[in-house]
Amino acid sequence: xxxxxxxxxxxxxxxxxxxxxxxxxxxxxxxxxxxxxxxxxxxxxxxxxxxxxxxxxxxxxxxxxxxxxxxxxxxxxxxxxxxxxxxxxxxxxxxxxxxxxxxxxxxx
Amino acid sequence: xxxxxxxxxxxxxxxxxxxxxxxxxxxxxxxxxxxxxxxxxxxxxxxxxxxxxxxxxxxxxxxxxxxxxxxxxxxxxxxxxxxxxxxxxxxxxxxxxxxxxxxxxxxxxxxxxxxxxxxxxxxxxxxxxxxxxxxxxxxxxxxxxxxxxxxxxxxxxxxxxxxxxxxxxxxxxxxxxxxxxxxxxxxxxxxxxxxxxxxxxxxxxxxxxxx
Amino acid sequence: xxxxxxxxxxxxxxxxxxxxxxxxxxxxxxxxxxxxxxxxxxxxxxxxxxxxxxxxxxxxxxxxxxxxxxxxxxxxxxxxxxxxxxxxxxxxxxxxxxxxxxxxxxxxxxxxxxxxxxxxxxxxxxxxxxxxxxxxxxxxxxxxxxxxxxxxxxxxxxxxxxxxxxxxxxxxxxxxxxxxxxxxxxxxxxxxxxxxxxxxxxxxxxxxxxxxxxxxxxxxxxxxxxxxxxxxxxxxxxxxxxxxxxxxxxxxxxxxxxxxxxxxxxxxxxxxxxxxxxxxxxxxxxxxxxxxxxxxxxxxxxxxxxxxxxxxxxxxxxxxxxxxxxxxxxxxxxxxxxxxxxxxxxxxxxxxxxxxxxxxxxxxxxxxxxxxxxxxxxxxxxxxxxxxxxxxxxxxxxxxxxxxxxxxxxxxxxxxxxxxxxxxxxxxxxxxxxxxxxxxxxxxxxxxxxxxxxxxxxxxxxxxxxxxxxxxxxxxxxxxxxxxxxxxxxxxxxxxxxxxxxxxxxxxxxxxxxxxxxxxxxxxxxxxxxxxxxxxxxxxxxxxxxxxxxxxxxxxxxxxxxxxxxxxxxxxxxxxxxxxxxxxxxxxxxxxxxxxxxxxxxxxxxxxxxxxxxxxxxxxxxxxxxxxxxxxxxxxxxxxxxxxxxxxxxxxxxx
Numbered sequence: 017x018x019x020x021x022x023x024x025x026x027x028x029x030x031x032x033x034x035x036x037x038x039x040x041x042x043x044x045x046x047x048x049x050x051x052x053x054x055x056x057x058x059x060x061x062x063x064x065x066x067x068x069x070x071x072x073x074x075x076x077x078x079x080x081x082x083x084x085x086x087x088x089x090x091x092x093x094x095x096x097x098x099x100x101x102x103x104x105x106x107x108x109x110x111x112x113x114x115x116x117x118x119x120x121x122x123x124x
Numbered sequence: 125x126x127x128x129x130x131x132x133x134x135x136x137x138x139x140x141x142x143x144x145x146x147x148x149x150x151x152x153x154x155x156x157x158x159x160x161x162x163x164x165x166x167x168x169x170x171x172x173x174x175x176x177x178x179x180x181x182x183x184x185x186x187x188x189x190x191x192x193x194x195x196x197x198x199x200x201x202x203x204x205x206x207x208x209x210x211x212x213x214x215x216x217x218x219x220x221x222x223x224x225x226x227x228x229x230x231x232x233x234x235x236x237x238x239x240x241x242x243x244x245x246x247x248x249x250x251x252x253x254x255x256x257x258x259x260x261x262x263x264x265x266x267x268x269x270x271x272x273x274x275x276x277x278x279x280x281x282x283x284x285x286x287x288x289x290x291x292x293x294x295x296x297x298x299x300x301x302x303x304x305x306x307x308x309x310x311x312x313x314x315x316x317x318x319x320x321x322x323x324x325x326x327x328x329x330x331x332x333x334x335x
Numbered sequence: 336x337x338x339x340x341x342x343x344x345x346x347x348x349x350x351x352x353x354x355x356x357x358x359x360x361x362x363x364x365x366x367x368x369x370x371x372x373x374x375x376x377x378x379x380x381x382x383x384x385x386x387x388x389x390x391x392x393x394x395x396x397x398x399x400x401x402x403x404x405x406x407x408x409x410x411x412x413x414x415x416x417x418x419x420x421x422x423x424x425x426x427x428x429x430x431x432x433x434x435x436x437x438x439x440x441x442x443x444x445x446x447x448x449x450x451x452x453x454x455x456x457x458x459x460x461x462x463x464x465x466x467x468x469x470x471x472x473x474x475x476x477x478x479x480x481x482x483x484x485x486x487x488x489x490x491x492x493x494x495x496x497x498x499x500x501x502x503x504x505x506x507x508x509x510x511x512x513x514x515x516x517x518x519x520x521x522x523x524x525x526x527x528x529x530x531x532x533x534x535x536x537x538x539x540x541x542x543x544x545x546x547x548x549x550x551x552x553x554x555x556x557x558x559x560x561x562x563x564x565x566x567x568x569x570x571x572x573x574x575x576x577x578x579x580x581x582x583x584x585x586x587x588x589x590x591x592x593x594x595x596x597x598x599x600x601x602x603x604x605x606x607x608x609x610x611x612x613x614x615x616x617x618x619x620x621x622x623x624x625x626x627x628x629x630x631x632x633x634x635x636x637x638x639x640x641x642x643x644x645x646x647x648x649x650x651x652x653x654x655x656x657x658x659x660x661x662x663x664x665x666x667x668x669x670x671x672x673x674x675x676x677x678x679x680x681x682x683x684x685x686x687x688x689x690x691x692x693x694x695x696x697x698x699x700x701x702x703x704x705x706x707x708x709x710x711x712x713x714x715x716x717x718x719x720x721x722x723x724x725x726x727x728x729x730x731x732x733x734x735x736x737x738x739x740x741x742x743x744x745x746x747x748x749x750x751x752x753x754x755x756x757x758x759x760x761x762x763x764x765x766x767x768x769x770x771x772x773x774x775x776x777x778x779x780x781x782x783x784x785x786x787x788x789x790x791x792x793x794x795x796x797x798x799x800x801x802x803x804x805x806x807x808x809x810x811x812x813x814x815x816x817x818x819x820x821x822x823x824x825x826x827x828x829x830x831x832x833x834x835x836x837x838x839x840x841x842x843x844x845x846x847x848x849x850x851x852x853x854x855x856x857x858x859x860x861x862x863x864x865x866x867x868x869x870x871x872x873x874x875x876x877x878x879x880x881x882x883x884x885x886x887x888x889x890x891x892x893x894x895x896x897x898x899x900x901x902x903x904x905x906x907x908x909x910x911x912x913x914x915x916x917x918x919x920x921x922x923x924x925x926x927x928x929x930x931x932x933x934x935x936x937x938x939x940x941x942x943x944x945x946x947x948x949x950x951x952x953x954x955x956x957x958x959x960x961x962x963x964x965x966x967x968x969x970x971x972x973x974x975x976x977x978x979x980x981x982x983x984x985x986x987x988x989x990x
Contacts (some may be wrong), residue, residue: 032218039211046203046325053330054196063334071326075319082214082315087144089153093548094160100660101164104576105171107664112175112612115667118676154472154549161541161575169579172613176587176598183604185597260596264604267596271587285959289966302969 038081045074144221145304152305159309163316166279170320173275174327177268181332185263190332193253199329202245203321206280209238210318217311225299228307232291235314239284246277269328276324279317286310349499352433354416359496388925390474391883395481396459397778400771402485403452404849406444409492411845413441418802418838421831424823434819435502436521440495442505443525447532448488450625450759453767455480455539457628458567460774462543464874465561467552467892469885472545474923475971476538482933483535487528490940494524498944501525504817506614507588509599509607514592520944526589527940531933533578533585540574543567552873554892558652561872561896562645565652566631569659570624576663577620584613593946608673615666623662626758627655629766630697633719636769637701639870640716641708644896647700654693661690671739672746680739687737691730698723713868714788718769721796725761729754732807747817750810753803760799768792768848776867780879781859787851794844801837805830863988871899878987884920884975887984917981919974926971932961 049070052063079085079098088094147153181190216231250270253259260270290306297303349355373379386394416437420429429437459477463470471477494500498520503512512522547568551560587598588610597603599610638645645651667675667683701723710716732754736742745751775783809830814821821827866875873890874881876898891912894900905911939954 031221032215035211035214035218038214039207042207042210043204046207046322049326049330050196050200053334056334060334064331067326067330071322074322078210078315078319078322082210082318083312088156088160089147094157097161097164097544098167100572101167101576104663105167108168108171108580108616109175109178111664112609112616113178115612115675115679116179116606116609118674118679154545157549158473158541158545161544165537165541165575165579168576169582172580172583172616176583176609176613179609180598180604180606183597183606185602185604187603260590260594262597262603264597264600264606267587267590267598267605271590271596271598285963286966289963293967297969306966 034081038077041077041081042074045070045077144308145299145301146308149301149305152301155305156309156312159312163312166316170272170275170323173268173272174323177272177328180264180268183264185265187262187266188253188256188258189265190328193258194329194332195249196333198245198249199325202242202249203325205238205242205245206318206321209235209242210315212238213311213314217308220299220304220307223299225294228299229291229294232287232294232307236284236287236291239280239287239314243277243281243284246273250274273324273328276317276320279320283310283314283317286313349496352430355495362496383927384925387930388478388927390470390478390923390925390929392459392463392471392474392477393778393881393883395477396456398481398485399452399456399459400778402488403449403456403767404852406448406452406488407845408849410441410444410449411842413437413444415838415842417441418835420819421821422835423832424821424825424828426820429819431819432502435504435817436500438817439501439504439507439525440491443491443501443529445759446505446621446625447529448484448491450763450767451532451536452484454570454625454628454763455484455536457563457632457767457770457774458539458543460778461770461874462546462564462567463550464777464877464881464885465564465872466547466550466555467873467886467890467897468546468550469889469920470923471542472550473538473542475926475929475965477542478926478929479932480535480538480542482929483538483936484532486933486937487532487535487940490531490937490944491524491528493941494521494528494944498524506611506618508614509588509591509605509610510601512588513600513607514595515600523589523592523944526585526592527943530582530585530589531936531940533581536574537578537582540571540578543571544575547571552889552892555897558649559892559895559897562634562648562651562655563628563631563872565655566627566634569655570627572659573620573624573627573662577617577624580613581617581621584610584617587613589943593943608670611670611673612666615669618669619666620662622755622759623658625763626766627658629722629763629770630655632766632770632773633701633722635872636715636719636773637704638896639773639868640711640713640719641705642711642869643704643708644871644899645700646703647696648895650696651700654696657693658690661686661693665690668737668739668742671742684737684739688734691734694730698727713772714783714785714792715769715773715868717789717792718765718772721792722761722765722769725757725765725799729757729761732757745810747815748810749806749814749816752816753806753810756803756806760803773868774874775855776862776879777865777874777877778880779859781855781861782867783855783859784851787847787854791844791847791851794847795841796844798837798840798842798844802834802841803837805834805837809834866898871896873898876901878989882983882987884922884980887917887920887980887989888915917977919976920980921972922975923972924970928961928965932958935961 049067052058052066052070058066085095085098086092146156212231213235216228216235219227219231250273253266258266260267287310290303290310293306294303349359373382386398389395416429417434420426420434459471501507501521501524503517503522503525507522507525510516547560547564551557557565587596590596591598591600591605597605599605599607601607634645634651665683665687667679668687671680671684701719705720712720732750736745736751736754772783772788775781809827812825812827812830814825814827821831862879865878867879868875873892876890877885890897890901935954935957939951939957942948942950942954
């Protein structure tokens with residue numbers, strides 16, 4: 017039985033580097049999305065897709081750099097669970113949008 | 125790999141420096157895994173709230189809209205504050221792995237203060253809307269907005285109380301495998317809430333001021 | 336209206352009907368009776384120490400079982416009342432409002448307060464024993480789950496007497512269930528009690544996933560784990576991802592009702608269909624949550640009483656997992672007729688039909704297991720065999736309903752009612768009853784009576800067909816659900832009469848079941864070996880009932896059907912494995928806080944039902960304090976000393 021986590025780097029300074037890089041990347045991604053949204057130079061669909069991609073990238077950054085997602089002891093069931101959770105999240109949100117999009121679609 | 129047999133001696137593996145302290149007891153690994161499962165449920169909870177928001181966001185019933193309400197400096201500040209608090213929380217975990225109780229508590233206090241600023245800004249935002257003709261009862265859009273963002277804020281508030289309790293336990297007991305696990309878990313919770321906020325920032329605020 | 340003053344609705348204590356008076360008087364008498372007995376026999380301390388504060392999964396399982404049987408009684412009475420009202424056209428046994436309340440409480444109780452606790456009883460009783468563990472991953476949380484469920488059930492049942500039962504159907508659709516059309520507190524009782532029990536259910540899902548994934552005995556890889564535990568894993572995955580949707584649906588409707596929001600109202604931008612969408616995102620996985628454990632039980636029962644290992648273990652595992660994932664993308668089939676567009680309806684129709692395929696695989700595997708087996712027709716096996724034709728019919732009618740265009744005719748008719756009762760009763764109820772009979776000796780140390788068990792089985796089984804087969808025809812003839820009476824000239828009279836007679840037969844079957852339980856308490860045959868059925872899985876290696884720490888030594892597993900392998904080795908004369916020396920056993924301490932926490936939830940829920948926010952706020956404080964106290968609690972475990980283990984094992988006749 018082994019509790020050895022799988023880690024990119026075991027040294028303390030290695031993990032400090034991870035937090036700093038994660039933080040900087042997150043700020044960059046946040047400001048990029050903000051700038052894109054405020055610059056109003058693109059159509060709404062393109063913009064929406066762009067900021068969603070930036071959001072998803074930031075999730076990945078935070079999960080890897082902050083949450084030590086790859087460091088749990090094996091077998092890493094938490095990755096399976098998260099994957100399933102993200103799949104169901106996608107199903108719920110996109111499914112709901114699709115299902116509810118009939119009947120005129122106008123807001124009131 | 126399974127963890128079923130218990131060891132009479134509780135020191136587990138923390139004499140092994142390669143294993144992070146929070147995982148050094150079997151109980152710790154189990155609790156952390158259980159918490160990931162809880163986060164999966166919270167993820168779906170927020171997914172349902174997001175779905176509701178997206179579907180109702182145009183139903184403003186002739187009342188205030190996102191463009192009229194949202195204030196760019198305000199929500200940008202909230203975002204950067206929360207992100208920074210996630211970073212300082214991470215620095216706390218780093219300090220914990222280095223064994224420094226004082227640094228850990230300091231970073232946790234900073235995280236709590238940043239969290240309180242976030243909540244303060246959010247409360248101010250909510251009160252402003254509610255007293256300027258945009259309460260939750262005005263339209264479906266506003267009901268969805270207050271509930272989605274408010275649920276996140278309630279989670280953050282609970283997290284602040286939780287961190288205060290852990291700071292207290294660290295002050296009394298120092299860094300042990302058990303307190304290390306508690307710090308790690310509240311850290312997971314706090315990072316998760318920042319991740320949810322990234323989506324709120326994107327789908328609610330940016331999307332709202334975009335058109 | 337000051338939010339701090341109580342606001343009594345017009346009819347706080349429900350009055351009116353002789354039936355209601357009678358029920359209220361019985362409730363009061365029963366309560367007084369219980370309190371009297373406890374006091375007279377000085378059993379309060381025992382109750383607190385042994386049951387109210389336990390974190391032992393075996394006891395928690397027993398409490399879930401008792402609660403579910405009690406709720407089965409109430410839900411069954413509701414069913415008989417409805418069927419009595421429908422025995423002839425134009426009956427006035429029940430007024431329309433009462434009928435609405437009764438079908439609402441019948442559905443809510445049977446699904447949330449009978450089926451869920453019944454499966455949780457089976458989870459708790461069997462899973463740790465099957466996987467060679469000493470308890471679940473989070474025993475304190477397990478107790479919290481039970482007490483939240485129990486106090487939520489009490490809150491729901493209280494509505495009968497105080498404030499009025501909910502009456503908007505077990506699904507409670509707005510705008511009917513919204514503030515505009517349903518001011519009364521009944522609907523709030525529904526929303527709050529379901530919310531509270533939902534928290535408990537989610538916690539159970541988390542608990543059992545962690546237990547199964549992380550606490551199996553050494554050598555028990557996932558592919559060596561008993562199929563019941565696999566089914567619990569599949570069900571728990573669904574629980575954790577589906578219940579949050581229910582939480583949100585109920586919470587948003589509650590916010591509409593309490594705070595005047597506009598999620599599901601008809602004005603100011605509300606969209607009632609969104610509730611239905613969210614509700615069924617939970618509601619469809621929910622029915623799979625309750626059926627998968629039944630499938631697991633059938634796998635255990637069929638293989639044990641055929642004397643053969645299960646046919647196609649890998650495909651059984653794959654089908655459980657496949658059903659689990661697919662069932663999450665089916666939910667629109669509950670509202671094909673709401674006009675979501677042909678693309679949407681087609682997708683969900685096809686997906687729904689697909690889910691029958693892995694289920695079919697399972698049915699064939701059970702049949703192949705029985706083929707050339709040495710079948711023993713014990714009571715659990717009877718329930719299992721009877722399940723197969725019932726579920727096949729139910730599944731077939733499900734595929735009929737899945738064809739969206741056809742569903743425009745079937746939706747909300749008695750055809751639908753017959754279908755879902757077929758799969759829920761034939762699947763879940765039969766499965767849980769099989770499990771109850773199968774694991775009863777392990778829980779209590781004696782067997783349930785075979786003869787009475789057979790009578791109960793045949794009455795219930797035959798009664799089932801008589802009740803529900805006519806209902807398919809009624810549905811095809813146009814009779815819709817939730818109608819409190821019907822005209823005499825529709826041609827529905829005979830079939831309704833037959834159906835009601837069948838329902839009474841089922842009722843008698845249930846009474847015989849209860850008689851079996853009571854009779855066996857006094858005269859049941861003792862189980863002295865711990866393995867009365869010649870079982871195949873690890874729970875049968877323990878004495879009956881098992882000692883509180885389960886295993887004195889955690890077994891090492893080398894194959895599927897680990898206990899069977901062990902018995903074979905012994906029969907062959909293989910040298911027994913050397914017994915390791917005993918170690919002190921690490922066990923969790925009991926705690927009264929789960930019970931108290933749940934009472935606080937009850938008080939808060941009760942307050943919010945009547946918009947008494949002060950009480951709700953106090954309860955919130957109570958919950959936070961409770962969480963804080965738990966966080967500060969470090970003295971949560973103890974060690975059972977070796978001498979005590981030796982002594983207990985010797986007393987149970989084990990080395």
